[in-house]
Amino acid sequence: ITLPENCPSDVHIIHSGTQRLADGRVVTAGGRVLGVVAHASTLSEAVKKAYRVIPSIKFEGMHYRRDIGYRQLKRDAGL
Numbered sequence: 001i002t003l004p005e006n007c008p009s010d011v012h013i014i015h016s017g018t019q020r021l022a023d024g025r026v027v028t029a030g031g032r033v034l035g036v037v038a039h040a041s042t043l044s045e046a047v048k049k050a051y052r053v054i055p056s057i058k059f060e061g062m063h064y065r066r067d068i069g070y071r072q073l074k075r076d077a078g079l
Contacts, residue, residue, distance in 0.1 A: 001026045001033070004056035010039045011053050028059055043069055043076070 003013060003026070017031040034057065038049035047069040054064060 001028060002056075002058040004053055007053060008038075008049065011049055012037045013053070013057070028061075033059070044073060047073065 001018065007013060014035040014037060015026070015033070016035065017029050017033040018026050019029040020026050036050045036053055036057075038046040038053075040046040040049055050068075051066075
């Protein structure tokens with residue numbers, strides 16, 4: 001897994017399906033591998049911050065959801 005060298009301080013990458021090898025490398029270990037969480041004053045800003053970091057994360061077979069947060073944003077727009 002290649003992670004960003006300079007992740008913004010308000011964005012956190014949470015490991016869940018990972019394993020650290022004896023040589024220090026972090027590799028995938030199955031299932032949902034990472035969660036990217038961002039903090040901001042609005043949900044819309046947090047979503048944008050989190051998705052900006054994702055292109056700098058790389059590993060074989062990587063795919064990610066592109067709809068996280070949008071259901072709530074849609075609800076909020078109807079208020």
